Amino acid sequence: MDRPVHVIGVPMDLGADRRGVDMGPSAIRYGGLADRIEAAGITCRDGGNVRVPRPEQQTADLGETVDGGRAKFLPETKLVSERLADRVASARRKHALPLVLGGDHSIAIGTVGGLDADSLGVLWFDAHGDCNTPATTPSGNVHGMGLAALLGEGSFADLPWARAPAVSAENVAVVGLRDLDPGERDFLADSDVSVYTMSDIDTRGVTSVVSEALSVVTDGVDGLHVSLDLDWLDPDEAPGVGTPVRGGVTYREAHAAMELVHEQSQELSALELVEVNPILDEHNRTAELACELAASALGDRIL
Template identity: 60%
Template sequence: MTRTVYVVGAPMDYGADRRGVDMGSSAIRYADLSDELAAAGVETVDGGDLLVPRAEERDPGDESAKFLPEIEDVCTRLADEVADAIDSDNTPLVLGGDHAVAIGSLVGCSRDADIGAVWFDAHGDFNTPETSPSGNIHGMPLAAALGEGRFETEEWANASGLREENIAYVGLRTLDDTEKDAIRASDMTAYTMSDIDERGVIPVVEDALDVATAGVDGIHVSLDLDWLDPDEAPGVGTPVRGGATYREAHAALETVAERDREADILRSMDVVEVNPILDESNRTAEIAAELAASALGKRIL
């Protein structure tokens, strides 16, 4: 049966300091996303974008968790969109927006299901309002979904079916000191860029998928474009040198698709942190569209 992908945009930039990532969903669509998905052999339903008021119209409020009420509103609505798509036997593809949108993706994906997650990112996203040096919630989505710190009482953010032991990072390369300690103390599995250098990207992703899929109903894949090296994907708000190459990124997402063909594991996916203001000729958005298609089954042959 042909997979149907439900595309929904979450043009939110409340989670970061640098403006512009709210245009990411439009940029990815403009980068021929629909053609890329057609080449992957899937049918597409585009649900449009959630309505998100501009950050400039709002007060960031609490400096330890900026724009928290606004992020709650967006992610609550996004969680419903994701859960409804899954209930309709569709695969939701969420276009960010900053990485805080993943709170909604995870909550929706885990509604009435046990899930794992594969997190392609330069950063750990495991800060809390108590530990974050910036107060930017795009650095907190995994902590929020797992109910860490202050998020323990933020029920809207807690992904009840997400299992810590089924979360695998792929390609970490920059962490805050308190974040390092928290990840080490957790049951999550972290593969750094050094692991990819030593072992190659495909064995690392295969191991990450083993972790994420063990004993669950399916997985969420979260792709932050700053996982790639900024020479490949310059249009991101927090670039870090030494990331994945273009070919490594495609090999990684093709590995996800191969496992999905074998075991039907992919429940949802988000693609985040594309900032057209910082991009060069929409390169990063084009890569985002291509990588989403690779995860959903596009192959060379």
């Protein structure tokens, strides 16, 4: 890759119901992210962290929204998303690749908001659908609404800071899905989002699934955003995540997927790593794995 990588940390856990993922950016950096990237022959610059309000100083917003639902800390999420979008846009103007470190998965709203593509493909590696809206969420946690926000679903259609007009459902793929809420199941069944469950990976193999997903999301678009939630992996591989779900991909399957991201995508617009929770981790192994997977997505190889 001939562009430098610009690291942006977002120590955010306002979108989740469990504390700890706000320490994810520090854990990933401590895990050797810069060394991994530079060992692959890529310049790595660290721009520090986006400022995030402390949850202890906020009052969770449990009130009514436009469509009669709820979304906790929505004003604070808006603030962080706008700050992150500005940082991502600045990195892009400098012809660098934004590598965004979460934090909970609501940060994807800000990452995508800072990209300048006219049409954008989104490849979403996750155990969860993240396509609840304030009306369908059972928890009110915005980290389960990020994809719905980008697609302008429900009340997000009236929130310009959240929806991403460059993102269309037919250029979005969710890979590794294995835990859905009822509202998410209904939405995905009726949408043009391409969904690949863990059963698909079991049956077809991870390289076949990811290769097809990449073909779908990059068809006719100007850019590609890859969002990697570490709970995509099995908890035996990545124990330190915000919302673990058994039955995820293996260590080698995850690396094979990231290698395909590099091989099949002509140019990444942004890459993000989210939901690393060092409180739940074992000797920082999940954060170190995140560093390895980022390097694979950027072109690092065994030989």
